[in-house]
Amino acid sequence: MSTDTKKAVLVAVGVIENAAGDIFVCRRGESQHQAFKWEFPGGKVEDGETVPQALARELEEEIGIQVSDCAPFMRIEHDYGDKQVTLDIRKVTAFTGEPHGREGQPSRWVPVSELSGYDFPAANSPIVAKLQGE
Ligand SMILES: Nc1nc2c([nH]c(=O)n2[C@H]2C[C@H](O)[C@@H](COP(=O)(O)OP(=O)(O)OP(=O)(O)O)O2)c(=O)[nH]1
């Protein structure tokens, strides 16, 4: 299929910050696209869902938190060749619960200055740059 006709997958992605200003990241599993890369938690927006709804559902499923508010952060379109994605990244501004790798995935809080040392998917570079420029 040519690049023109490929359909991008819309993904809701959450940037979660704690009181110290650290950011929560998880490592992707071996059977997933972009296996073993670190990521900001999130997942595909399903039919009939808004991005905030998808974000709340995914973050409950993946890291066990309840998101009550989020704000647009940035939007990135990226073509991996095998898959085209549109990342709708939201800053999670209010949540309850303590983030943890609920599906057994490695996860941790990382100081913003150390994010560049993590192996993220190629699409994520502008997210890290924006966080470090804030
Ligand atoms: N969650 C997340 N996905 C990202 C990031 N960067 C990036 O390129 N992606 C890509 C990888 C995947 O192709 C897609 C996200 O899909 P996903 O695998 O998380 O979707 P999902 O949670 O619904 O998972 P699944 O049930 O299909 O395993 O977006 C990121 O920081 N976070």
Ligand SMILES: [Mg+2]
């Ligand atoms: Mg996911």
